Structures are given as structure tokens and as C-alpha cells.
Amino acid sequence: METTIQVSRELLETLKKRKMNDKESYEGIIWDLIEDTMELSEETKRDIAEARAQVKAGKVHKWEDIKKELKLNV
Numbered sequence: 001m002e003t004t005i006q007v008s009r010e011l012l013e014t015l016k017k018r019k020m021n022d023k024e025s026y027e028g029i030i031w032d033l034i035e036d037t038m039e040l041s042e043e044t045k046r047d048i049a050e051a052r053a054q055v056k057a058g059k060v061h062k063w064e065d066i067k068k069e070l071k072l073n074v
Helices: 009-018 026-037 042-056 063-070
Strands: none
Touching (some): 009 026
């Protein structure tokens, strides 16, 4: 069911500024804002913890080393 909501001009201007393109809906913007404030899922929390452990264990590669190894001029 669709409905209309009433917002202040100030909020409308703020929502307009958040649009990435003209076709983006206000609903999409509002959902993005809600998602940003939601708690992370358990899977995401586990992934973050795993990534932190890998960094702590030194299982990472520096961008400069990767560029040298692949002979990239970026």
C-alpha cells in the first residue's frame, strides 16, 4: 500500500541533496538512511572480525607491493 507523507521544506531539500541521480526515489533515499542506522548482521560482524585477525596476523599486501609485482603504472 502506498501513501503520501508530509515533510518540511527543509527536509525535502535535504532529501533532494542526497539523490545520486534524478531518477532515484525518495523512498530509496529513506531506505538507505534506515539501513545505515541498522545493526550489522552476525555474518557481517564475523567477516569484520576475520578481516581484523588477518590484518593483525600480517596476511595483507601493500598496494605498492602489488603494483610492483604486477608491473602496474597506476
